[in-house]
Amino acid sequence: MPIHKVGYRGWQGKKVPVPWRWWIISFTGIRVVLRSRWVRRLMFVCYFPVLYWGLAVFMLEQYMAYPDLQSDLIEAIQQADRFENNRDRWRRPGRNGPPQNRRMQRPGFINMLPKSQVVIDALQSPGADTRHVVWSWLLMTFFRYPQSIMLLFLVGFIAPGLISRDVRSRAFLLYFSRPIGRFEYILGKLMIPAVFIAFITCLPALVLYVFGIMLSTDWSIISMTWDIPFRVLAASFILILPTASIALMLSSLTQESRFATFAWFALWIMGHGAWLAIVLAQSISFGKPPFSQSVMDSALVENWSLISLYNNLGAVQSWVFGFDKFTDIWPSFTILCLLTLVALVILFRRVSAPIRI
DSSP, X not given: OOGGGSOOOOOOSOOOOGGGHHHHHHXXXXXXXXXXXXXXXXXXXXXXXXXXXXXXXXXXXXXXXXXXXXXXXXXXXXXXXXXXXXXXXXXXXXXXXXXXXXXXXXXXXXXXXXXXXXXXXXXXXXXXXXXHHHHHHHHHHHIIIIIHHHHHHHHHHHTHHHHHHHHHHTXXXXXXXXXXXXXXXXXXXXXXXXXXHHHHTXXXXXXXXXXXXXXXXXXXXXXXXXXXXXXXXXXXXXXXXXXXXXXXXXXXXXXXXXXXXXXXXXXXXXXXXXXXXXXXXXXXXXXOSOHHHHTTOHHHHHHHGGGOXXXXXXXXXXXXXXXXXXXHHHHHHHHHHHHHXXXXXXXXXXXXXXXXX
């Protein structure tokens, strides 16, 4: 039969619904990222802190199950605080100026962590909400310290090349020659870092929560802590949306991924470094004791933390886990919303550029 008489033939392959076209872009990008050995190694390292926080959950459950341990733990905390306060109180004469300057008061080690006094009060007076308070605090510190640092490096490996490579290779012509719009393209790209961020933050946090439920001898703990998984999801969303949007915006502004990588690390390091420098300078100028105490000073932290993306994320997460009121963190929330909005607007404009040409 001649080829011109074959006529129309319907597509026999699998059709993808229109709302899920973005997933093809995300799935392909995730597979490409997972080819990197460094990314796989970093993802493996990201789960090491889960063991440490899991041990803390185990110790809490033992503390709640055996009342005899409560007085011992309280005494241990008090002794540790007294040791930290008295270790450097007196120094040898002639080393650090006149005698009145040789006296140094230091806070206890546990006071270095945010909202630690709330946890100490809950442990010293155990009640029905002790587990809820301590679990929320553990998950908040889990998000704020180890996983935020891991996120900085993981996104720094993944995001810079997601759009810059398309800009350099003119892959937009291939994408937009198909029934794919700007929204589907950007959503597909955003989901690539979002999946990896959720894998190192949301998933291990939910595993810790389930681990705590399994260790508890009282199943009523589920009714006491039912809101914690939702708080974990909200904290993950607050962490994912601004960071993924900013990383992709930086990637869209250049054809060289190394420039986007440098800008990503500079945004975090310079912002937080400037905050640390300002707080340290103020603590010295006002004659405050050591820097470890000055960084916990609420006035200094609230006045200058807005210049640090890391501190803004930590403030909003503290509100999500119930340790702050919205009236206290609304400047940080507003800054994150503005940064996300500006990043998405620039991203849409950069992606639309090939279409307008």
